[in-house]
Amino acid sequence: MSRNSLNQNFGLAMESDMTLNARRILLPQSSVRSEGVPMSRRDALQTGLGISALAAVGMAGREASAEDPNAAESPLHFWSLKTLSQKIRSRDVSSVEVTRHMLERIARLDGKLKSYQLVTRAEALATAERCDREIKDGRYRGPLHGVPIGIKDLLYTKGIATIAGTKARADFVPEFDATVVKRLAAAGAVSLGKLVLCEGAWAPYHPDLPIPVNPWDAGKWSGVSSSGSGVATAAGLCFGSIGSDTGGSIRYPSAANGCVGLKPTYGRVSRHGVFALADSLDHVGPMTRTVEDSAIMFEVMAGHDPLDPSTASLPVPKITGQLEEPIKGMKVGFDRDYATKGIDQEVATAVLEAVDVLAGLGAEIVEIAMPDDLDLVDVWVPIALVEAVLANNDLSATEAANFSPGFREVLEQGRQVTATDYAAACRKQREVTRQIYNVLADVNCLACPSMAKPAQDILKHPTVFELDDWKRITGKDVFTKPFNLSGVPTLSVPCGFSRSGLPLSLQLVASPWGESDICRVGHAYERATMWHRKHPNV
Structure with a gap:
């Protein structure tokens, strides 16, 4: 398909509706310096962007700063992980001074944002000094050497409480690190602490534990269940974080908070030492502020683990070495009906514009047809419920009594699922997986939204799972659960802002083991746009 036909069939002319697109003006390639530094007003005028567009850019950033995460002029806490890594290696900054800065920022802001369950100040400073x-x-251990990160409180940390968002595990202190934690530590990462999540990584929160606050708008949803990871990363309280995803738990908080989130292929990253929610659906991956930073973390986290029999014995791709390769000729699948019908208009418009950007970068946009019915809640829920019961069978009756009423109800529902219903759901899972594999086989990746709506008003009852409230928050669930059921890799990338200043998110989806492709395409899109450069004013 030619670029002209693509623009006719898929795209939206940027100038056709200035009101609709005012908060999402795309900078032409010529207006972005090669090093990615935001242009000055004079530069903008010289490139023809004009006064109206400058005003629109200001509108998009009225609650954000347009700092380049790779520029040393940015506030330190919003540097990219890569930039910080280079500065530490060259000894322009020390890990100790950066770690102190981050700890002070957490102390100042996290009382409001509530992203950290536990801050490990002494351990972080000791690690930074050693680095x-x-x-x-x-x-030198590599690009994570001396870099402060946060860890979702679902992953075991030796000698440090790991409570998985519940009072039922309030006294649990692991005797070993999760494999992912161990690999990050061996690479020199500095853990700032444990990040808040929903109870047991399901949707409700325990009523006695903190609920993370969206840094763009305190009245809006911060996503589930890796909400602490999303908030801390977006707000500059870490340089990257670990999330997990069973039905959208990396993608929802990445979309809601304006982060990059990489859900790897099932079996690519070890889950040893990670509290399970649903063993056949759980994925562990990085959440960062740039695609390159996610690739850096992924390369450390991924790889076969003899302690996790689900991990594949495949070499870990060196994604960071491929990111600058042009995407010209890469095939990006797009199903307009799937990506735009029945979802928020601002999200649909942003995704259409993102597809136009990819076409402009030389990608071939291929019309594909996604399976007709991907609203798979009725398939995902029985599997997740039954496996959640299994995952929590290790607790005594006394410990289990400390689950919240909301999570106890979830587990009770799991006990009511019949063997027939579970088997039927698994059969449908296999069918859907085959269909998705077939669709993805002829393209490098699929482009679609990460979430059907911008972040909505917070849950009415955040400690109880109510399906109607869940549907109000997320809209169509067709962009998340199908890719857990099939285990394929996904990447969420910021792609604009709503009129009210909330982040919007593009999702790229590939065939199994296709992390390199989605990161290449995501990085190219990121380099051509400005959305990843904006940060909330907190």
């Missing part, structure tokens, strides 16, 4: 000594002695 600085190693740098001085010429022992």
Whole structure:
């Protein structure tokens, strides 16, 4: 398909509706300097962007700063992970001073944002000091050396409480690190602490534990269940974080908070030492502010683990070495009906514009047809419920009594699922997986929304799972659960802002083991746009 036909069939002319597009003006390639530094007003006028567009850019950023995460002029806490890594390696900054800065920022802001369950100040500073000594002695561990990150409180951390968002596990202190935590530590990462999540990684929160606050608008949803990871990453309270995703739990908070979230292929990243929600659906992945930063973390986290029999014995791709390759000729699948019908108009418009950007970068946009019925709640729920019961069978009756009423209800529903219903759901899962594999086989990736709506008003009853309220918050569930059921990799990338200043998100989906493709396409899109450069004013 030619670019002209693409623009006719898929795209929206940027100038056709200035009101609709005012908060999402795309900067032409010529208006973005090669190093990615935001242009000055004079630069903008010279490139023809004009006064009206400048005003629109200002509108999009009225609650954000348009700092480039790779520019040293940005506030330190909003540097990209890569930039910080380079500065630490060259000893322009020390891990200790960066870690102190982040700890002070957490102390100042997290009382409001509530992203951290536990801050490990002493351990973080000790690790940072060791990292600085190693740098001085010429022992460099790699791009995570000395970089402060946050860890979802679902992953075991040796000697540090891991409560999985519930009072039922309030006294649990692991005797070993999760494999992912161990690999990050070996790579030199500095853990700032444990990040808040929903109870047991399901939708409701425990009423006695904090609920993370969306840094763009305190009255809006911050996503589930890796909400602490999304909030801390977006608000500059870490340089990257770990999330997990059973039915959207990396993608929802990435979309709601304006982050990049990578859900790897099922079996790509070890889940040993990670509290399960649903063993056959759980994925672990990075959440960052740029695609390159997610790729850096992924390369450390991924790989076969003999302690997790579900992990594949495949080499980990060196994605970071491929990111600058042009995407010209790469095939991006697009189903307009699937991606735009029945969803929020601002989300649909942003995704259409993102597809236009990819076409402009040389990608071939291929018309595809997604399976007709991907509203798979009736398939996902029985599987997740039964496996959630199994995942929590290790608790004594006394411990289980400390679950919230909302989560106890979830587990009771799981006990009511019949073997026949579970088997039928698994059969449908296999059918859907085959269909999705077939659709993705002839393209490098699929483009669609990460979430059907911008972040909505917070849940009416955040400690109880109510299906109607869930549907109000998320809209159509066709962009998340199908890709957990099939286990394929996905990448969420910021692609604009709503009129009210809330982030919008593009999702790229690939065939199994296709993380390199979605990261290449996502990085190219990111380089051509400005959305990842904006940060909430907190």
